Amino acid sequence: MSIIEMVLIALVYLGIFSVAGLFLVLLERRVAAWFQLRIGPNRVGFQGLLQTMADALKLVSKELTGTEKADKFLYNLAPYFVIITALMALGVIPFTKDFQAFDINIGIFFLIAISSIGVIGILLGGWASNNKFALIGAMRSGVQTISYELSVGLSLLTMILLTRSLQLSEIVEVQKNGWLIVQGHIPAIIAFMVFMIAGTAETNRAPFDMVEAESELGAGFHTEYSGMKFAYFFLAEFINMFLIAAIATTVFFGAWLSPFGITESIPWLGVFWFLLKTLILVFLMMWFRWTFPRLRVDQLLTLEWKYLLPINLVNIVIMAFVVWQNLIIQF
Amino acid sequence: MGSEAIIVFFLAGVVLVAGSNFLSNLISHKSDNAQKREPYESGMKTIGPTWVQFKVGYYLFAILFLIFDVEVAFLVPWAVVFQDFGGVAFIEIIIFLFILGLGLLYAWKKGALKWE
Numbered sequence: 473m474s475i476i477e478m479v480l481i482a483l484v485y486l487g488i489f490s491v492a493g494l495f496l497v498l499l500e501r502r503v504a505a506w507f508q509l510r511i512g513p514n515r516v517g518f519q520g521l522l523q524t525m526a527d528a529l530k531l532v533s534k535e536l537t538g539t540e541k542a543d544k545f546l547y548n549l550a551p552y553f554v555i556i557t558a559l560m561a562l563g564v565i566p567f568t569k570d571f572q573a574f575d576i577n578i579g580i581f582f583l584i585a586i587s588s589i590g591v592i593g594i595l596l597g598g599w600a601s602n603n604k605f606a607l608i609g610a611m612r613s614g615v616q617t618i619s620y621e622l623s624v625g626l627s628l629l630t631m632i633l634l635t636r637s638l639q640l641s642e643i644v645e646v647q648k649n650g651w652l653i654v655q656g657h658i659p660a661i662i663a664f665m666v667f668m669i670a671g672t673a674e675t676n677r678a679p680f681d682m683v684e685a686e687s688e689l690g691a692g693f694h695t696e697y698s699g700m701k702f703a704y705f706f707l708a709e710f711i712n713m714f715l716i717a718a719i720a721t722t723v724f725f726g727a728w729l730s731p732f733g734i735t736e737s738i739p740w741l742g743v744f745w746f747l748l749k750t751l752i753l754v755f756l757m758m759w760f761r762w763t764f765p766r767l768r769v770d771q772l773l774t775l776e777w778k779y780l781l782p783i784n785l786v787n788i789v790i791m792a793f794v795v796w797q798n799l800i801i802q803f
Numbered sequence: 804m805g806s807e808a809i810i811v812f813f814l815a816g817v818v819l820v821a822g823s824n825f826l827s828n829l830i831s832h833k834s835d836n837a838q839k840r841e842p843y844e845s846g847m848k849t850i851g852p853t854w855v856q857f858k859v860g861y862y863l864f865a866i867l868f869l870i871f872d873v874e875v876a877f878l879v880p881w882a883v884v885f886q887d888f889g890g891v892a893f894i895e896i897i898i899f900l901f902i903l904g905l906g907l908l909y910a911w912k913k914g915a916l917k918w919e
Contacts, residue, residue: 536828541853552820556817556820559819632883693818700828792892
C-alpha cells in the first residue's frame, strides 16, 4: 500500500466524517422542528441543506477563549481524544463489501474498546476546564458511560454467539441466510432493544443527557470550550450517534445486504441500503429525545444496574440455549 | 488496508484537530479583557477551588464496572467458540454467570447500587 493511497483513504474518511456530522446536525434540527410543529432551518440552501455549513464557518471564525485557571495541556488535549476515537471507529464500519477502511479480526471488540476511550476525552475536558459545571458534567459522563458500556458489550456479545466471529465482514456474511434479528428471534430482539437504550445512554443523548443538562449545568463538560473546540465535541457527539446506529445496522439488520436480496446483482447499492437502515435508527434515537423526559442520576443507574444488566445476563443464557438446540430461523 | 490503517486514522484525526485549530487562530477576531478569562458560572464569581475531593459514589460504580467489564472480556472468547463445544460450554457458562449473578446480588443487598 503506497503512501498516496493511504492519504487518499484518510481524506475520504475525513470527508465522510465532516459531511455526516454536518448533515446529522441539520437532520436533528429539522426532526426537532417537526416534532414541535415548527418549520426549522430552511433558508440557507435548498431546504436548509447549507445551514450547518454556515454554522461551521461561523464557528471557525470565532475566537478560541478559555479560562486562565484551566490546566492548559489537558484542556487542549481533550478534543483529540473524542475526534480520533470517533474517526477510528468509523474506519471499521462496513458500508459495502469493499468500502471498509480496515477489516480487523476483532472488529466488534475494537469498537467496544474505542468507544470507551472516547469518554476519557470528556473526563479530561471537564476536569481540566476548572469550572464547577464542567466538573459535575464530566463526572456524570464517566459514571454513565462506564455503566452503560456493560450493556452495549453484553448485548453485542449475545449476537456473537450466532456469528461465531468478531470480524465485521464475516458477521455480514452470516446474515446472507437472514438478518440476525430474524435468525435469533426472541433473544435477538431483546438484545436489540437493550443495545438501543444503552447506546443512546453511551452517547449522552436525551433522555440520558445528564452530562449537559442545560437547565442545571450550563453546557456541561464543554462549558469552557468555544469556537472550533466546542465544534469538535459537538461533531463527535453526532458521529457517535451515527456509529451506534451503524453498529446496530451491521449486527442486527444485515449491514449492506438488501431485504430478501432484491438488489444482490448491483453491489454498489449496498451503500444505499446501509445508509437507509442507519438513518432509520438515527431517526429512532431522535424520536427518543423528543418523547422521554430526562432521567435523574439515581434513576439512570437503577435502570442500568437493576434492570438492563440482569436482563442481559439472562438473555445470554437464552441465546446460548437457542444456538445449542439449533432453534435458529434461517432461510 | 491492514493494521497500518489504525496509524493512518490516528494521524488523520490529529491533522483534523490541529489544522482546524490553526485555521481558527488565523482568521478569528481577537479581543481580550480580564472578565473573559474567568471561569463561566452564569456571571457569578467562582467561590472556592474547583478541584476538591469529589463524591465517593462515582468511585463505587467504577469499581463495580471493573468487575463486570473483566467478565465481558472473559465471555468474548467463549461466545466465539460456543458452537463448536455445545452442551459443555452451555453448562459451564451457566455456572459462571450464576456466580457473577450472586456477586451482583451481593452488591445489590449491600446497598452499593443505591445512589445517595
